[in-house]
Amino acid sequence: MRPSSYPMLDAATAAATVLERIFVLGPEEVQVAQLRGRVLAADLHSTVRLPGLPLSAVDGYAHRTADSGGWLRVTGESAAGRPYAQDLGPGQAVTILTGGVVPAGADAVVMVEDVTSEGDGIRFASTRAGANINPAGADVEVGELVLAQGTQLGPAEIALVAALGRRSLPVHRRPRVALMSTGDELLELGCEPGPGQIVDSNRWALGAALEETGAEVTMLGIAPDEPGALRALVEGALLEHDVLVTSGGVSVGSHDLVKPLLAELGQIHVGRVKVRPGKPFTFATLGSDKVAFGLPGFPVSSLVTFEVFVRPALRRMQGHSRLQRLELPVQLGYDAQASGDRTDFQRVRLQAQDGVLVAHSTGRQASSRLLSMVGAQGLVRIPPGERGLLRGEAVTALLLSLD
Helix, strand or coil: CCHHHCCEECHHHHHHHHHHCCCCCCEEEEEHHHCCCCEECCCEECCCCECCCCEECCCEEEECHHHCCCEEEEEEEEECCECCCCCCCCCEEEEECCCCECCCCCCEEEEHHHCEEECCEEECCCCCCCCCEECCCCCECCCCEEECCCCECCHHHHHHHHHCCCCEEEEECCCEEEEEEECCCEECCCCCCCCCCEECCHHHHHHHHHHHHCCEEEEEEEECCCHHHHHHHHHHHHCCCCEEEEECCCCCCCCCCHHHHHHHHCEEEECEECEECCCCCEEEECCCCCEEEEECCCHHHHHHHHHHHHHHHHHHHCCCCCCCCCEEEEEECCCECCEECEEEEEEEEEEEECCEEEEEECCCCCCCCHHHCCCCCEEEEECCECCCECCCCEEEEEECCCC
């Protein structure tokens, strides 16, 4: 099939077509020290109670509420890691520090600020049972579901895993991605461009985007516009990788060789999309367990199509329960032109104004203008049509960053 003969899919259909064909990678057991950013492959239920024993929430005195209001003799101390070893008897109190184990027999803790010292004892007003005590199991009970399958593990989740005494967890394997740029006009960093040549920037941008998404990335360099060499490079990469990501070579020119090669090696499911930028975006399955994404060569087109189509797919591979970035309703801070029959993903910065989040254009939205992506905090979808949207109208922004 000629590149120009692939049906033009709308953005939503293309995104759904990609996700329908994405497989979830299997689990592997990973030590706690390497869990950051990984995605849990099975529900995690607690086998212990947290806390394991009743603990004091304050510095004060543990006592029996039946004795409160009278004079109590202080018989010892309970500190974190050094509990009071005896049962608390009638008329007794124990100095207790935050995190200290509440001794058997005590049913409340009075804060040190509320106590009057008298000789070797204390006096205070009445307290209620359970005051200032974190009961055993108050945070987590045995058998409780604490982390669901599909949860991405960050600092708080890893702290909980450690608190439960788990040394490792089953998480989904990271996708192994081979990344290459194509085009005889491209040069490596450090080379001086001649007439018609440019330094390759897409590979470094996409490499960073892939790593941020959790992929293990292998840089294949720049592939020449020569069918045999391109095929050899791709076939070699597919032996050891789950995903192929290319930049360039998916349009309709005589030197656009990626799309025909993917058609030979597998099946193309998305060949053209009604989006701006990124119309030539291509998605193919290669056998039963490999996929390929052919991204356009213009820098902004490659990054936008990565965000819209590739990033959610890589998150599904890793078992994420949430595939898409967060979306928020925003108000346009500029007049946005439409792009005929294509959904236009325009780059914006976001600013809170009078209690409303306002989207401001990053400037000229040309697909070659990298500055339109620099500092962009969101992508707003301008629907197909001729009218466009006016300043003040409500739209949805796909959040890239709030920094």
